[in-house]
Amino acid sequence: MKKELLSGNEAVARGAYEAGVTFAAAYPGTPSTEILENITQYKEHIYCHWGANEKTALEEALGACFTGARSMASMKHVGLNVAADPFFSASYLGVKGGLIIVSADDPGMHSSQNEQDNRNYALAAKMPVLEPSDSQEAKDMVIEGIKLSEKYNTPVMIRMTTRTCHSRSAVELGERETPPEINYVKDFKRTMLLPALARPKHVAVEKRQKEIKEFSNQFKFNHIIEGKTRVGVIASGVSYQYGREVFKDAWFLKLGMPYPFPSKLFREFASHVDKIYILEENDPFIETFVQLEHTGKEIIGKDVFPLTGEMSTDVIHASLGEKDLTLKFDLNSIPKRPPTLCAGCPHTATFHNLSMQKLNVTGDIGCYTLGALPPLNAMDTCIDMGASITALLGMEKACEKAGKELNAVAIIGDSTFFHSGITGLLDIIFNKGKTTVIILDNSITAMTGHQVNPGTGLNAMGEPAPRVDLVKLAKDGLGIEHTYEIDGYDVKALKEIIKREVKREAPSVLVVRRPCALLFRGAQWSPMQVDTSKCIYCKLCTKLGCPAITPQNEKSHITPERCIGCTVCAQVCPVKAIQFVDENGMHIHDTTLEEFMKSKRGGKK
Amino acid sequence: MKSIIISGVGGQGVLTASDLLSDVLLEKGYDVKKSEVHGMSQRGGDVISTINYGPQVFSPLPSLYETDYILSFEKLEALRNINYLSKDGVIMVNDYVWEPLPVAAGFEKYPENIEETLKKYAARVIVVPATDIAVELGNIRATNVVLVGVLAANMDIDKNIWVDIVRRKVPPKLIDLNIEAFERGYKYKL
Ligand SMILES: Cc1ncc(C[n+]2csc(CCOP(=O)(O)OP(=O)(O)O)c2C)c(N)n1
Numbered sequence: 001m002k003k004e005l006l007s008g009n010e011a012v013a014r015g016a017y018e019a020g021v022t023f024a025a026a027y028p029g030t031p032s033t034e035i036l037e038n039i040t041q042y043k044e045h046i047y048c049h050w051g052a053n054e055k056t057a058l059e060e061a062l063g064a065c066f067t068g069a070r071s072m073a074s075m076k077h078v079g080l081n082v083a084a085d086p087f088f089s090a091s092y093l094g095v096k097g098g099l100i101i102v103s104a105d106d107p108g109m110h111s112s113q114n115e116q117d118n119r120n121y122a123l124a125a126k127m128p129v130l131e132p133s134d135s136q137e138a139k140d141m142v143i144e145g146i147k148l149s150e151k152y153n154t155p156v157m158i159r160m161t162t163r164t165c166h167s168r169s170a171v172e173l174g175e176r177e178t179p180p181e182i183n184y185v186k187d188f189k190r191t192m193l194l195p196a197l198a199r200p201k202h203v204a205v206e207k208r209q210k211e212i213k214e215f216s217n218q219f220k221f222n223h224i225i226e227g228k229t230r231v232g233v234i235a236s237g238v239s240y241q242y243g244r245e246v247f248k249d250a251w252f253l254k255l256g257m258p259y260p261f262p263s264k265l266f267r268e269f270a271s272h273v274d275k276i277y278i279l280e281e282n283d284p285f286i287e288t289f290v291q292l293e294h295t296g297k298e299i300i301g302k303d304v305f306p307l308t309g310e311m312s313t314d315v316i317h318a319s320l321g322e323k324d325l326t327l328k329f330d331l332n333s334i335p336k337r338p339p340t341l342c343a344g345c346p347h348t349a350t351f352h353n354l355s356m357q358k359l360n361v362t363g364d365i366g367c368y369t370l371g372a373l374p375p376l377n378a379m380d381t382c383i384d385m386g387a388s389i390t391a392l393l394g395m396e397k398a399c400e401k402a403g404k405e406l407n408a409v410a411i412i413g414d415s416t417f418f419h420s421g422i423t424g425l426l427d428i429i430f431n432k433g434k435t436t437v438i439i440l441d442n443s444i445t446a447m448t449g450h451q452v453n454p455g456t457g458l459n460a461m462g463e464p465a466p467r468v469d470l471v472k473l474a475k476d477g478l479g480i481e482h483t484y485e486i487d488g489y490d491v492k493a494l495k496e497i498i499k500r501e502v503k504r505e506a507p508s509v510l511v512v513r514r515p516c517a518l519l520f521r522g523a524q525w526s527p528m529q530v531d532t533s534k535c536i537y538c539k540l541c542t543k544l545g546c547p548a549i550t551p552q553n554e555k556s557h558i559t560p561e562r563c564i565g566c567t568v569c570a571q572v573c574p575v576k577a578i579q580f581v582d583e584n585g586m587h588i589h590d591t592t593l594e595e596f597m598k599s600k601r602g603g604k605k
Numbered sequence: 606m607k608s609i610i611i612s613g614v615g616g617q618g619v620l621t622a623s624d625l626l627s628d629v630l631l632e633k634g635y636d637v638k639k640s641e642v643h644g645m646s647q648r649g650g651d652v653i654s655t656i657n658y659g660p661q662v663f664s665p666l667p668s669l670y671e672t673d674y675i676l677s678f679e680k681l682e683a684l685r686n687i688n689y690l691s692k693d694g695v696i697m698v699n700d701y702v703w704e705p706l707p708v709a710a711g712f713e714k715y716p717e718n719i720e721e722t723l724k725k726y727a728a729r730v731i732v733v734p735a736t737d738i739a740v741e742l743g744n745i746r747a748t749n750v751v752l753v754g755v756l757a758a759n760m761d762i763d764k765n766i767w768v769d770i771v772r773r774k775v776p777p778k779l780i781d782l783n784i785e786a787f788e789r790g791y792k793y794k795l
Binding site: 005110134162163166167168169170238241242244245312313314323325327328329331333334335336337338339340341342367370374375539542543545547549550551561 | 614615627628631636637638639640641642648649650651662663664665666668669670681682684685687688704705706707708709710711712713714715716722726745
């Protein structure tokens with residue numbers, strides 16, 4: 001058998017291929033993004049696309065499975081909050097083709113706003129949840145999950161975590177199963193959730209869960225590993241791997257499916273041990289079921305192991321008082337390296353203006369959230385995707401009622417706007433809001449690694465796709481008269497228009513456009529330079545937070561390898577000390593990047 | 606089980622280097638688990654990739670004070686991970702400074718004498734001007750393969766396996782450049 005080192009996400013994609021999945025939809029979100037990205041390599045076999053958000057993606061997968069297609073929807077943990085509505089319905093509705101819902105949780109919050117434990121969703125919606133502990137299991141559980149789904153007429157949730165998504169381990173590759181025939185048959189009783197039809201479905205769901213619970217005692221991913229002592233460990237997910245490293249001689253109850261909980265298997269396991277350690281990340285999910293069994297054994301769970309952050313061998317040892325995790329070298333003594341907006345980022349000039357105008361700014365989630373950090377400090381709130389617009393509408397209405405002024409704008413990225421900003425804009429129109437909404441339109445989902453979105457003009461499979469024009473959408477579609485398009489590199493235009501629109505007694509939408517600087521890198525032109533004889537070191541340019549600009553001997557300096565010539569620093573410089581320099585060393589003032597590139601004076605670096 | 610940490614700044618090629626390394630270890634017949642943190646790495650944040658290998662490996666993560674090798678693409682990033690190194694550990698570091706934003710913006714100072722500090726925690730410290738070498742070879746992007754060469758020179762795995770993997774994994778046009786880069790790094794044996 002061929003073995004390859006795959007990440008958990010690659011393995012899930014491979015599992016979808018081998019399981020005969022023919023439909024996959026997702027919305028990007030770390031750590032889940034690479035699942036769909038990797039599914040695109042099987043696009044001849046699996047139709048796949050990005051949904052506008054997680055809810056649309058899950059509904060699409062559910063619809064696909066009604067036709068008999070084996071289907072998959074993947075998302076990050078908070079994405080399931082957005083998709084919670086169809087998630088609960090899916091449990092009652094059941095499936096025709098198998099349906100896998102992947103939730104990639106983020107213990108440790110490597111790139112998220114919380115660390116919710118989505119196994120709780122499986123419990124609440126009454127659907128089985130699988131937790132792979134490495135890439136091999138990630139692949140196998142997709143295949144077994146599809147079987148489970150079809151056998152018990154239930155969607156199956158797979159709970160990945162950042163560690164299982166992004167670590168690589170050896171995986172044995174297999175063949176693809178032949179997908180079932182696609183055949184949608186009208187069956188109103190099956191696919192409608194009216195109260196009268198849903199009541200018997202709930203009864204069926206409870207019965208199904210009992211059957212799956214019975215089956216969970218034989219399920220191949222739930223098993224006992226014999227030990228040499230009377231110590232036992234119950235573990236799921238990657239915690240199992242840490243456990244095996246630490247508890248060398250213990251008995252293990254490895255739970256690949258923690259819910260429905262295999263009570264019989266647990267009781268058998270418990271008969272061999274006196275003391276049980278439970279290793280799981282975040283909530284005491286398994287522990288709660290263990291406590292309900294009342295075995296009288298000593299249980300060591302979340303009273304000792306942390307509810308927060310990731311598990312690791314170090315965390316286990318430290319929790320047991322076996323290792324001191326105090327750092328010998330104090331990391332607070334060295335500078336951090338926070339991520340920053342890139343050199344040439346089309347979001348920078350907007351934030352510079354918001355900061356200069358000292359506006360209140362409701363923010364959103366994307367690369368542009370970095371505009372909240374120093375030196376720009378230009379964002380006050382970050383709640384969830386889409387909340388910049390709605391939260392500001394609420395703030396404005398509350399202030400208006402009290403007769404208070406609020407100089408504020410909402411700022412949101414294009415992908416986030418498509419995801420859940422549109423509905424907020426509807427609320428503004430409907431409720432006579434006066435909100436100013438700035439859409440930072442780089443025509444891509446940059447933060448999660450440049451996935452296409454409805455404004456890109458390409459689809460997930462790389463084919464040309466219709467492109468939604470944000471200006472038309474706001475102006476002609478929703479009737480927001482004061483909708484304007486502005487160049488993200490035009491500092492002055494941004495300044496004037498923001499100043500004007502904040503004061504306007506009507507809603508406005510400012511679409512700030514420019515492609516992401518990371519995608520624009522191909523064209524690396526002669527950079528900008530600081531004329532040190534002119535530089536008065538006022539630091540206005542360094543306050544842009546551009547990683548290409550650093551102080552050097554009391555002057556600003558531009559690192560040529562990093563500069564892409566966006567000209568924003570040249571525009572904010574009060575003494576015109578920053579300019580393009582062509583290959584002959586000629587200095588060119590007051591030129592836009594386009595003019596400079598057209599003049600062909602800026603050769604490749 | 607042995608552990609290696611590869612650290613650096615987003616965009617420097619840390620993940621490519623750790624891919625090469627894990628291929629070498631697999632080829633050698635080890636069980637390998639590799640972990641990396643994605644996310645904001647492209648945005649100039651710090652990046653680390655960790656590899657555990659041995660006859661049988663469970664955990665994908667390294668442990669504090671138990672890691673055998675650190676290969677760092679940038680000096681400050683070597684220091685940031687120093688607590689992981691075991692007292693017998695080897696640290697290989699690119700002689701290259703990339704100021705993080707808080708330093709560039711003048712809020713904080715880049716630490717002085719990093720090499721001296723590293724020496725207090727490591728059994729051996731090997732400093733290599735990998736970026737300079739790559740620039741000299743005509744392509745700054747070869748920095749990662751120079752550093753892979755340094756790692757190869759200081760680990761106990763047949764050189765042929767490394768060369769073979771580099772040949773197989775880099776784009777065909779860049780094979781000669783990368784083999785040269787590897788050889789230049791391979792000279793830094795301590
Ligand atoms: C519900 C939810 N889904 C997904 C994510 C992950 N995520 C964070 S920002 C973002 C989109 C960013 O794209 P965009 O708004 O276009 O801004 P850009 O990064 O391009 O500046 C995504 C998908 C999330 N935080 N929450």
